[in-house]
Amino acid sequence: MSSVILYCRSGFESDCAAEIQFHAEQLAYFGYAKALADSGFVEFNCYSHEHTQALYQSLDFRQLVFARHWFLALEELQLDENNRIASILTLEQQLPKCGSLRLEYPDTNEGKALSSFCKKFSRPLEKALIKHHWLTAKANSKLPAMQLFFTSGTHCWLGYSDTRNGNPQHNGILRLKFPSQAPSRSTLKLDEAFMVLLNQQEREQYLVNGQHAVDLGACPGGWTYQLVRRNMFVAAIDNGPMAESLMETGQVQHYREDGFKYQPERSNVSWLVCDMVERPAKVTKLMLKWLANGWCQYAMFNLKLPMKQRFNEVQQDLTLLREGLAELGLQHEVRAKHLYHDREEVTVFARVSR
Template identity: 40%
Template sequence: MELVALCRTGFEKELAAELVDVTATHGVHGYPKARDGQGYVQFVVDDGAELLRCINAVVFDELVFVRDWFVSAGAISGLPADDRVSPLQNQFKAAFSGHIQEVADLLFLNVDSNEGKALSKLTRGVGSHLKRQLPLAKGSDWLGVLLLLSGSEGFIGVCPRRQRPRWAGGVARLKFPREAPSRATLKLEEAWHHFIPASEWDTRLAPSMKAVDLGAAPGGWTWQLVARSMFVDAVDNGPMAPTLMEGGQVTHRQVDGFAYHPPKPVDWLVCDIADKPARVADMIASWAENSWFREAVFNLKLPMKQRYKEVLRCREQIELRLLAAGRDYRLRFKQLYHDREEVTGHLELR
């Protein structure tokens, strides 16, 4: 059996390294099959039952490079154009009938590439036929998953229902707000969706909260904070969008973001400065040690090489400082759909 995981294309090595680490912490050992640019990684394991246990035990929200995932018996090739359904159905039965009696539904995924997207219509067509052949039961804890790689190759698999990303394939479907000064605005909105449960937005992203936005110009992230009726210190030497300044909720501070600290603690720190990840992590740790924020969202621009290791290094750098300071916290990282060569961190102090 294998764990099939999707990622941003170009991040297959990082995803493979993460899968090796995460499965090992759950006592599952295997080997990754990853090809640059294919947008997914297969992690092959001998013991299928162990893998099904593992995909249930890992905390999906803690994963950094995994956009979506499922367990499969391997890619099927040579699907005949006149009956793609039967081989998929047969593999499903052979692979899973001993472990999983029913699935609640069949999900359709595609790789996030032009070829992958071009297959979505075919996937829906094949999937709607296949669904009728699967043992469906609304109350099942499992979902079936169909992912086609071409007209003649694809995966059929299963995924626990509670181990899903918010959006299928991790593709965040957010509408760009026309009034926002930059497309970067979607990164902060997606980060909130990912890190903060919808039921907690009203208390954790509440009106009149105080926020600092480091590297704020032209104001896409500040716009999100203002849209939640917060008061924002926007720190950047560059110009802020004039429309954003008109409402009176934003104070523009033209100083170095690494030297700035707030006169009084704030509710939110957000930071989109593109600098060395270790430098940003160091600054976040200093703010946290001083309790200058309650929650922070920050971007780490990843280097060209050793990107997975860099995330681990930055995590450790922050954690060691917080442990030394005796702080209770939750720290997570995610490569969001709107992130490119970067990951987004979220630190909540308790």
């Protein structure tokens, strides 16, 4: 029985399950999700293999907010501890020829304990797969990646992922180094957001030296640090104290004001970023106001999600933003992701083209 395996942050399985269920229903590929609390993944089964495959092929991964990565699993395997490779080679379903191999596991304590096993097992398995022509001898990123997702040393799902419709990072996690000069760890959230929500071409086009930016809820300055590092000039709005090191760059103006009332003094603000801890609907309305008024071109912001039904909340907020911009006849793009560095929140990118 084939299924779609989706990786998510531990504790967000029900949101990830609600999201894939929603999209599957929209595409009329009906099925059901299996999700164990705190397991770090969700299994989604349609009622036929053809539908599971069609769902995997037709849904754009970028539409999924809570999934870090996903793949089409052809079989769930119980491996012989003494000959795992032989158990894998008994696969009955037809795998496409793959150009790379990914051995992965859930982002949980139990999952992380499988890391050294996966590292050790990877090389002998790769050799055997090349010998049996399941895998190309030379890595080929244009071909699907063969996926093994382990929940123990003897249990895994085996399948493949489309390298153009998923997350290429190991376990779907982009590892970033914390810059020692940054004043807070949340700097990694904005760094990751630029890396994940924009592609390289967009980063080159949208993040340009000398741009003006506004950071709402800026203190102590982790997000401002990312903007300053990209040679931008930043208006930092917050009643709290900003890190001295940032003020010394001469690129930051600190305004002790309410982020919901602040209006930009200049007409050439490119970026609005916002990390204020507030109700997500209130933050969304504020972002809509900025984009609709042309006070900024691009917005990157967090929606804090302390509630239970996080998928519903995000869905409502994104709809509010998209419909609000559409009603004004504004061409726009809105993308959202639950990033690795996000906890009880998701990050949204929005852009209006005029």
